[in-house]
């Protein structure tokens with residue numbers, strides 16, 4: 627049954643009636659997959675039924691979207707900190723305090739939404755994979771990674787609030803280093 631569903635949908639010449647037929651024809655299979663995968667159900671909730679069915683049958687793998695968003699979020703969080711650190715000597719040379727502060731403030735406007743997206747997609751990751759089926763070393767790596775993510779977020783928050791130059795420098799270093807190790811562990815968990 628699976629083969630015939632997918633083939634049918636990929637023939638655009640079939641037109642709307644045929645596509646609607648496909649939806650009905652494939653519904654039982656899709657319904658079961660939705661039950662198994664909360665994220666497929668999510669897709670069916672956020673877009674109309676026919677689009678959701680097409681995406682699911684055309685093997686639009688939500689794992690691709692989930693991992694893409696997770697990696698995108700963490701590249702902004704980690705990569706952004708690296709770029710800010712590289713730009714800091716030049717920024718410090720700017721006379722006007724307002725202009726100097728404008729750079730980190732601009733970074734924060736993308737960094738914190740990215741951190742939020744990393745947490746949201748991280749939870750989606752947990753929902754989408756069978757955590758119980760993972761090895762002990764995977765669970766240990768995940769636990770350590772999660773701790774490092776909390777440290778990175780906490781240090782970055784403190785860094786943005788403190789006026790003490792020494793503490794600002796130290797917390798910037800902790801935020802970046804812990805995020806880098808979390809990223810390394812993340813790839814270690816999945817590859």
Ligand code: HEM
Nearest residue numbers: 693700703744745748749751752775805808809812813816
């Ligand atoms: C700064 C924060 C974070 C960084 C740098 C990070 C980094 C990564 C990376 C690089 C991967 C591998 C992606 C791949 O190529 O497959 C990954 C996977 C994963 N992350 Fe994160 N992550 C962060 C936050 C989180 C949070 C907050 C959670 C949980 C709430 C989380 C849960 C997971 C899970 C469960 C996977 C495995 C996904 C899978 O096997 O499909 N991550 N993370």
